[in-house]
Structure formats: C-alpha cells, structure tokens
Amino acid sequence: MKRLALILIIYAAHAQAQTLAGSGPISGYDFMEPTTQQLQDDDFINPAFFLVDRGLALWDQPSPTNSKSCGICHQDIETDMYDVSRQYPKYDTKLSKFINLEMKINSEIVNKLDASPLAPGSEDLLALTSLIGLQSRGLPMASASNAETQPWIERGKTIYKTKRGQLNLSCADCHQDHWGDRLRGDTISQGQINAFPIFRLIWGEVGSLQRMFSWCMNAVRSEPYNNDADEYLALEAFLTKKAQGLAIETPGVRR
Ligand code: HEC
C-alpha cells in the first residue's frame, strides 16, 4: 500500500453531505451502492445468513461435557433473545464486569455449558453473535447512561479523537469531519456500528466490529489492538452512544 494512495481524495461529494447533515446519525447502508443494499435487504441472498444458520445449529448443539445447549434453557430464540443484543455493551451484575455481547456469549459457554470459550473473531462466535443480533433487528440502537457505562463512553471518546499512525489521523478525522468524501473506492461513512457483524465484500466473509476497527487502524498505519482489548470495548461503548436511535441492521452487508 503506497502512502500516497491513502491520502484523502476529496471529490465533490459535499453536496450529499450537506443534504444529510443535521439529520442525526446516518447508517453506513445509506452510503452503499444499490446493489450492495439489495444484498442486505433480502435474507435469502444476504451472504451473512450463512452464519445465522450456523448459529442456529450451534444453539441446539449439546455440550460434550454436560450435554446442555443454549436452546435447552433459552427455549424460543425469537422471544428469549428479543431485544437482548441491543442492551450491550453493558455492566453485567452477575459477572461484575462491563462486557459486550461476545463476552456474554463466552461466559454462557464457560459457565452454563462447561465448555471452552470461543476465540474472538472466530466463525462460531460470529455465528452466535449474528443470530442473537438478528433478534434486535429494526430496533433503535440505545446506550445506557448509568455510572458503570459512563467511564467507558468517555474513554472511548478519547480514543476516537486521538490521532494515530503514520498518517496521523483520528477516527473522528474521517468519520466525523470527512464523511461523504471519497477515500479510494469507498465513500467514507459515519462509521456507525448498527449492522455488525457485517459481511464485507472486500473481505469475502463476515467480520466482527473489532476486525473493522483493526482494518481502520491499519489504514492509517497504526498498530491495531487485540480483539479483546479494553480500548475496543471502550470504542464500542462510545459508538453505541453515537449511534443512538439508528435502526439495528444485523447482519449487515458492506462494500
Ligand atoms: C483514513 C480514514 C479512516 C479513519 C482514520 C478511520 N476509518 Fe473507519 N472506515 C474508513 C473507511 C474508508 C471505511 C469503509 C467505508 C465506510 O463505511 O466508511 C470505514 C468503516 C468503518 C466502520 C464500518 C461502518 C459500517 O457502516 O459498517 C466503522 C465502525 C469504523 N470505520 C470505525 C472506525 C474507528 C473506530 C476508527 C478509529 C480507530 C476509524 N474507523 C478510523 C475510513 C477510516
């Protein structure tokens, strides 16, 4: 990747930015080509549904150690997991920890199935995350404003505004100050997180929110954090707040 190729190429896309400005958060969906939007719109052709199906199989798969399954306790996924993913990240009173949905799923696997946790970013964890996320599709993103969440939001905001990498750009430089502008093949969106996990055409597969963060960090030539880093959890908390009101699209499709 040549450094020059990464420098922002500003087109005359300001007109679009101006019409949309001031109307609250805008989904990355609105920045996609119609052909990409159509892939997301139809569950039968949305390539991310391959993982939802995988999630359904895992849901009922008995644990090798105690032969329990998610489905034994949470009988009807559509009612029992309705509106659940939307609550995350949140402070879990049982675990006494601020966690995201992936961490909750893993704690269920460890504590209730007596099995080993799934690796962050692994296909099985993405599958269960997509399946549970789908049960909140269409509901508005929401962020808790309690005392346990607030410090994470603040920390995420600082990370979001910190310039980094050889290109010395912050998340805000692109997604807050330059959305609507063109960067190589992409129109820069507001970097909203209402569609994750997403099938990304340039990846050719479904990826996690943390993978996207790392992709953006690589784009400015900075060292990404680990998938399970507190920094990413803080970014997730801040971006959940930023996306408040946007309809959840999980599982989304992006370029
Ligand atoms: C050099 C510009 C640039 C910087 C800096 C940058 N990104 Fe991105 N980001 C992109 C591009 C390009 C895409 C893909 C097109 C789009 O959705 O904007 C993207 C996509 C995203 C998406 C996916 C949006 C969706 O609708 O699925 C998220 C989330 C995101 N970025 C978060 C971040 C975060 C967090 C940071 C800071 C750590 C960051 N970005 C820094 C350019 C940037």
Ligand code: HEC
């Ligand atoms: C032995 C029964 C049992 C099994 C097996 C089980 N769960 Fe749970 N699960 C519960 C109970 C009870 C709660 C509520 C209390 C808590 O959070 O621990 C819960 C909570 C959850 C929550 C949080 C709900 C919320 O409102 O925040 C998620 C998500 C979840 N389970 C997913 C799973 C998944 C995925 C599996 C399989 C990998 C699984 N559970 C297996 C009993 C179970």
